Amino acid sequence: MKKICKISKKEFEITKKDLEFYEKMWVPTPTLCPEERQKRRLVWQNMSSLYYRECSATWKKIISNYSNDKKFPVYEKEYWFSNENNTLNFWKDYDFSKNFFEQFKELQNIVPRFSIQQQEPMENSKYCNFASNCKNCYLIFDSDFCENCLYSNVLKNSNNTLDCSYCHDMQYSYSSKNCEIWYKLFFSSNSINCSESYFLKNCISCNFCFCCVGLENKKYNIFNKQYSKQEYLEKIKSFKLGKYERISEMQNFFKEHIKKFTENKLEWRQNENVSWNYIYHSKNISDSYHIKDCEDVSYSQSIQKAKNCIDTTSFWENIENIYESATVWLNSSNIMFCFTVVLNSKNLLYCDTAYSSQNCFGCIWIQNEQYCILNKQYSKEEYQKILPKIISHMKKTWEWWEFFPINNSPFWYNETLAQDFFPLSETEILEKWYFYKQKEKSTIYNWEKYIIPDDIFDVDNEILKKILSCKICEQNYKLTELELTFYKKNKIPVPRKCPNCRKLERI
Ligand SMILES: [Zn+2]
Structure with a gap:
């Protein structure tokens, strides 16, 4: 089945498998193409734009991914979780004379959030966001269980590593992506279980190799050519890699060398029925990347241990039945059109940040709540009575089954992952009526x-x-x-x- 995207006007395909999912989740087919759907989610994810600002309650100086010019209050984390704060004090009655996204935005502007997403224990790592269990780390994002790591994103279980993306189990490594189990690896990609090497791509179990592509179980190779140990060490020394000009030159030589090889199948690992790259130990995955230990996933990115998900970004650990949502962690299921859902959450619709909550609709920054609508508490019976009325109202306003519009995001477009993956100039952002974050003069x-x-x-x-x-x-x-x-x-x-x-x- 083919459809035309409401925004890009491009034609996009809806497969038989997609239709089965939509039927199972009781949702109609989407109105936007996969790229526009992804952009709409990514604009909710500001991982790395951090600011100094004041806590709106204690006036202490804090570090936050919400800049000072945002309308809503931002609290330091300890205060947000204290008894002083109850986000159900900020609530609204659902107003059937207005559209839902407008009412949601009004509530977004008054509900307090906390400054930065860190899960304890964290030690000496205050400039990290969406991070947990880190020690002595600086500017790492979407990363966990790291020590002495800097300037990286999606880095897991690593130490003494800099400038790496989508990597895990790295030690003493630098400037690499999509790698796992490394010791002293520099300027490499898509490789596993290697050590003491520079410029590798698609390699497995190689040591002391330089500028190599697609090797397995090799030692002392330079540009895919075998040398003796002595020759190798002498050659590497003669390259003078501590010089910036030499490294830049080698980078260009390596780019040329890569062109001699066809794309390597090593990027697909232990999978069954998958399309695209960067998928590991998974089954039935389509149009997705950076997927690990997943089953039945489509149009998704950066997901681990999840099942039955479509249009999802940044999920991990025991996640099931999710549609059009971003950042869902730890034992959560039946989540649709939500952003940041954490720990044992279930049956949530149109929520912005919920901790351990169930059966809520249109709620903002809640924890341990049930049967709430726009942060207002209802009884189970009332909730079940009013929700169908809201759904039929949202059908009339053409909002039902659509993720939030881009300007409902609490961030400006160019602060977010949307700018990283779908970059727009200032003029393009303003032409589309998205919000643009001006560079602060002091920088x-x-x-x-x-x-x-x-x-x-x-x-x-x-x-x-x-x-x-x-x-x-x-x-x-x-x-x-x-x-x-x-x-x-x-x-x-x-x-x-x-x-x-x-x-x-x-x-
Ligand atoms: Zn720069």
């Missing part, structure tokens, strides 16, 4: 330009006091002591791009 400094030495050997601790400027976006950035030690120890030149540009390059 651009006038300073004496510091020339970073080409060779890491010539860089000393003085650099830690310097403000550097990204060669792509001109955003200022600084080095931390932890990263300078890492660069020196591993003979890696200081990056000339800011952490955000480096991330965009990786993803």
Whole structure:
């Protein structure tokens, strides 16, 4: 079956399998193409734009992914969870003379949220968002169980690792993506169980290899050519990899080398009936990527241990029957059109952030609640009576079975993952009537330009006091002591791009 997307006007396909899912979940076929549906979800995810601001209750200085110019109150986390705060004090009666998204927005503007998404225990890692169980980490996002890790996203169970995306079980590694089980890996992608190597792609169980593609169980290979141990070590030394110019040159050589190989099947692992890449130990997966241990999933991204999900982003651990939602964690099921649903939540519709809640509709930042509508408490009987009336009202306003419109997001478009994956210029954002976050003036400094030495050997601790400027976006950035030690120890030149540009390059 073919349909035309309401926004992009592009034709998109609805498969027989999709139709079975929609029937099972009692939903009609979508009105938007998969890309527009994904964009509508991603605009709710601001992982990495962090700000200093004040807590709206205690006036303490806090770090938050909500900038000061947002209308709603933002509390420090301890205060939000304290007895002083009850988000059911902010409620609305459903108004059948208005459309639902408008009423929801009004409620969004008054309900308090907390500053940053961190699950304890967290130690010395205050600049991390959507993170749990981290120690001594800095600017890592959507990451868990990490120690001494910096500037990474979707990094799990790793230590002493910098600039990595969609990786797990990494140690002493740098600038890599889609890799697992690594020790000292640099500038690599789509590889597993390797060590002491640079520039690998699609490799399995390789050690001491340089600029190689599609190798398995190899040692001392350079550009897929076998060398003796002695020759290998001499050649690597002669490359002088601590120099920025040499690393850039090698990056270009490697890009050319990759072109000699056809796309490798290693990217599909232990799967049954899957399309697309970056899918592991899964069954019946279509039009999705970064999927692990899942079954019956379509049009989704970054999902682990989930079943029967369509149009979903960022889910993990025992998740089932989800449609058009983002960020759902830990034992949650029957969730539709929701953002951030955590821990044993069930039967939620159109909610923005719910902890351990069940049978709620249109609620905002609730915890341990049941039978609420627009944050107002109802009895079970009342809830069951009013919900069908709301649904028939929303059918009349053409809102039912649609995820929230982009401007219902609490973030501006260019603060979110939507900007990372579907980048728009300021003019394009404003032309579409989306909200645009202006760059804060204080982030651009006038300073004496510091020339970073080409060779890491010539860089000393003085650099830690310097403000550097990204060669792509001109955003200022600084080095931390932890990263300078890492660069020196591993003979890696200081990056000339800011952490955000480096991330965009990786993803
Ligand atoms: Zn930059």
